[in-house]
Amino acid sequence: IEEFSRFPAVGHKTAERFVFFLLQQDQTALSRLAEVIKELKEKITICRLCGAVADYSPCQICSDPKRNSALLCIVANTRDMIAVENTGEFQGNYHVLGKVIDAAQGIGPEELNLKPLAHKLKNKPIKEIILALNPNFEGETTALFLFQWLKKYPQIKITRLARGLPTGIDLEYADELTLSQAIKHRREINQ
Incomplete structure (x- = not known):
């Protein structure tokens, strides 16, 4: 038990x-x-390109040449990636952080999966990053950190999912229509 x-x-x-x-x-x-x-x-393994839990590496999404490599969606975990993918609205690639910043749990920015992300941003023609993190305290803290961290890439547009997702919800529990609309109506993050 x-x-x-x-x-x-x-x-x-x-x-x-x-x-x-x-x-x-x-x-x-x-x-x-x-x-x-x-x-x-x-x-089960971790995809070496996006960090998602997968059957093989690179995973099915990272191996798909039809994906829009100029779009990158950053999510906290594989479950959130699946939730976004199930909407059918996003056709880019993903990056899984593995964790979110959570001071109460002792998780800081150094524990986020950022090295592969930095490599991607340096070597891929990414034009837009969507921060698809849960609209709760930890997700907002992580998004704010990432927004500051991504400032060194001024050529990349940084967006968040549109509101409409209730504060405090986990993406994996959002219905597909609400999440689909949040992706369609995402907004750019301005200072």
């Missing part, structure tokens, strides 16, 4: 339900589940 309680948003009661459910399964089902969990670390 303690191990299941370590999962995000899983409390003691839910962990208990998981354990009792598993106890009712036959050995084949349990073995299959154990194998799938083991394969997570063995078969």
